[in-house]
Amino acid sequence: MSLLQPYIQQCATAFTPSSFSISSPHSSYLSLSKRSFISCCSSHSQTAVLNGTIDSKIAERGEIRLGLPSKGRMAADTLDLLKDCQLSVKQVNPRQYVAQIPQLSDVEVWFQRPKDIVRKLLSGDLDLGVVGLDTVSEYGQCNEDLIIVHDALEYGDCRLSLAIPKYGIFENINSLRELAGMPHWTTEKPLRVATGFTYLGPKFMQENGLRHVTFSTADGALEAAPAMGIADAILDLVSSGTTLKENNLKEIEGGVVLESQAVLVASRKALIQRKGALDTTHEILERFEAHLRALGQFTVTANMRGGSAEEVAERVLSQPSLAGLQGPTVCPVFCKRDGKVTSDYFAIVICVPKKALYKSVQQLRAIGGSGVLISPLTYIFDEETPRWRELLSKLGM
């Protein structure tokens, strides 16, 4: 074994849909990945055995298990989101992998690595999880048992993207079409792609008609592979683009496989069969939605002189940025003048998108608003969350 091999090992076999093959020093991970790949195409009898095992796991335990990332960049942000939704995770010490959320008494939190959260949802050992969409797509492999309950938790933003060197034969290549059209790639000398995404990578290439491609894999620092002569291209997560830039690589048009952010994912079986799982999911979803909706808005209060509530409302509604969620709340401000209670002023309360804040203040002033107060919003609970209806329909309910 050469010195390079423990770091990244070349794949000798060209990818074709019928001969998926990737070699790696991490044989346990890859054999699992390969097994899951094959299991996608497995016989009905194998699926039935697996389903039987999952059914018995559902019957065996009473609590609802939520998997959260144990480490890495998703871990802290996930705990922060839960905390902001008044669902603080009580973990006795950081090395203990089980924890509780006092507000959700039937939920047991298990800290796991993101890819293991997806694997354990599929095996029936977890019921719910928070991970990146990239991880669900890679390790979930389109399995119908996985249901995305909330698809935009607004952190962990990144994209899975193909990147090539800025130099050499790639200098003038700027799109996937141009890359595919290069005469260099043949059966004998295919395009070598280094990636940790050994399911999504081949699938993307196949769907985009790149026939002469081989894949190699490694656990990190993939951006070094082209300069080391190990690969021609890489397929990896990109966020700021700094790592690509620092390693003289560029993304190409049409090369984004997936846009990703943190999601709440569930096992369909658990939602249908486990007692209380659907109610708990509803509560978590409602809290997430209410909090995330509120994040983008401010409450704006202002005073306005006027003859009646209707007349003030009409003035407010004449401005494009002042409609609020359902329209303005207008209420009289009472004061005592010459011994008499009067209301020459009205208080108006509206929610405005954070992005439109200054424009809203200008519009309020233009129609006679004064004493404008801005406060952060914590939650916006609607009558029913749209995602809940979507979930019920995905479950056939």
Ligand SMILES: Nc1ncnc2c1ncn2[C@@H]1O[C@H](COP(=O)(O)OP(=O)(O)OP(=O)(O)O)[C@@H](O)[C@H]1O
């Ligand atoms: N550069 C990035 N910016 C934003 N989010 C990212 C970035 N890289 C990864 N992520 C998101 O965070 C998730 C976890 O990434 P992280 O690097 O923490 O763990 P990992 O790569 O799975 O584990 P490890 O690096 O220890 O093997 C990814 O699946 C992705 O959803």
Ligand SMILES: O=P(O)(O)OC[C@H]1O[C@H](OP(=O)(O)OP(=O)(O)O)[C@H](O)[C@@H]1O
């Ligand atoms: O576009 P950027 O903001 O530069 O981020 C991209 C980098 O972030 C991730 O690596 P990570 O930091 O997780 O290290 P790893 O390769 O060890 O997983 C990803 O694999 C890229 O290398």
Ligand SMILES: [Mg+2]
């Ligand atoms: Mg990483």
